[in-house]
Amino acid sequence: MSYTNGLDKPEDYFNTVLYTGDGTSDRTITNTFATDFLWLKERNGTDWHHLWDKVRGDGKRIHTNNTNAESDLGTYIALVSTGFKVDGGTYNNSSVPFVAWQWKANGSGSSNTDGSITSTVSANTTSGFSIVSFTGTGSTATVGHGLGVTPKMFIVKNRSITETWRPYHVALGGGQALALNDANATDTDSSYWSNTNPTSSVFTVGTNTGTNGSGNSMIAYCFAPKKGFSAMGSYVGNGSSDGSFIYTGFKPAFVITKSTDIAQHWQLYDNKRNEYNQSSKILFPSLSAAEQNDPSAAVIDILSNGFKQRVNDIGGNGSGNSYIYMAFAENPFVTSTGIPTTGR
Numbered sequence: 001m002s003y004t005n006g007l008d009k010p011e012d013y014f015n016t017v018l019y020t021g022d023g024t025s026d027r028t029i030t031n032t033f034a035t036d037f038l039w040l041k042e043r044n045g046t047d048w049h050h051l052w053d054k055v056r057g058d059g060k061r062i063h064t065n066n067t068n069a070e071s072d073l074g075t076y077i078a079l080v081s082t083g084f085k086v087d088g089g090t091y092n093n094s095s096v097p098f099v100a101w102q103w104k105a106n107g108s109g110s111s112n113t114d115g116s117i118t119s120t121v122s123a124n125t126t127s128g129f130s131i132v133s134f135t136g137t138g139s140t141a142t143v144g145h146g147l148g149v150t151p152k153m154f155i156v157k158n159r160s161i162t163e164t165w166r167p168y169h170v171a172l173g174g175g176q177a178l179a180l181n182d183a184n185a186t187d188t189d190s191s192y193w194s195n196t197n198p199t200s201s202v203f204t205v206g207t208n209t210g211t212n213g214s215g216n217s218m219i220a221y222c223f224a225p226k227k228g229f230s231a232m233g234s235y236v237g238n239g240s241s242d243g244s245f246i247y248t249g250f251k252p253a254f255v256i257t258k259s260t261d262i263a264q265h266w267q268l269y270d271n272k273r274n275e276y277n278q279s280s281k282i283l284f285p286s287l288s289a290a291e292q293n294d295p296s297a298a299v300i301d302i303l304s305n306g307f308k309q310r311v312n313d314i315g316g317n318g319s320g321n322s323y324i325y326m327a328f329a330e331n332p333f334v335t336s337t338g339i340p341t342t343g344r
Helices: none
Strands: 014-020 027-030 037-042 050-053 077-080 083-086 097-103 110-112 119-124 129-135 141-144 153-158 166-169 202-205 217-223 230-236 245-247 250-259 267-270 300-303 306-309 322-332
Touching: 014 027, 014 250, 037 077, 050 077, 083 097, 119 141, 129 141, 202 217, 250 300, 250 306
Parallel strands: none
Antiparallel strands: 014 097, 027 083, 037 050, 037 097, 077 083, 110 119, 119 129, 129 217, 141 202, 153 166, 153 217, 230 322, 245 306, 250 267, 250 322, 300 306
């Protein structure tokens, strides 16, 4: 893993908020910063994963667990300076528990001409996160991401048509891709990224409609690793309760993993739903399923400097199987002033 800079207060850039619906309208869910990217899921039911961002605009939602085109709910959801606002209904149903993962970018964005396609970019160069909107051409092209450093993971969705989500990950490179909305193993196909890895200014999209549909509206979420805040990498499972340890350099607040050589669903953990080191409450970005809480099926141990697999589960720790991950921090292992932090 490579890092740049350091962030001593990760909650200024990424935060998980839990809330229980109360059935009221015009309710504000308070966050620690102005929310630019919101990923919302009900925990005890099968309603879909819902995503909004400031660049696409309030009310415009997409879903990680399916291939649907973008839909517009108008005022049902608004991203505001204190978090986000819900207008009753699906996102505030009485007594329903929700989890909201939130990232800070840089508002509604501005024009970026670094690539052969002009993009609209909302970038937070401090935390290594950007939201990128562009119109596809159907021909191999480059798109500016605004980070100033090379992203190690980004996820592209065609907003205009029914189409698969396509994640790029540094461990897979520019000739392979996965789907965020299903369990499939790695797909080798140069049409996604044209066998080209991103640079500090642009990422490359190929001819596939999932990453570059001609005349289609596209959205990308880009992530670069930052010391003490975020990490993207890979590991090999060992099939043991004394499982693989993945060093991140911080105590994770959010961990997402995916098998790459076998068909298994994406797995997502966070530090708010799981209050202790061993984290068994899991959601699946590729499924609408309710939160699973089965310690025998999927458990990671959240530590002060990374996370460790604790069960023989092929979803996250199959013997000899390969996995990718992305993680965001609760606390850095060592702050920028050299002061160690402690685990839970």
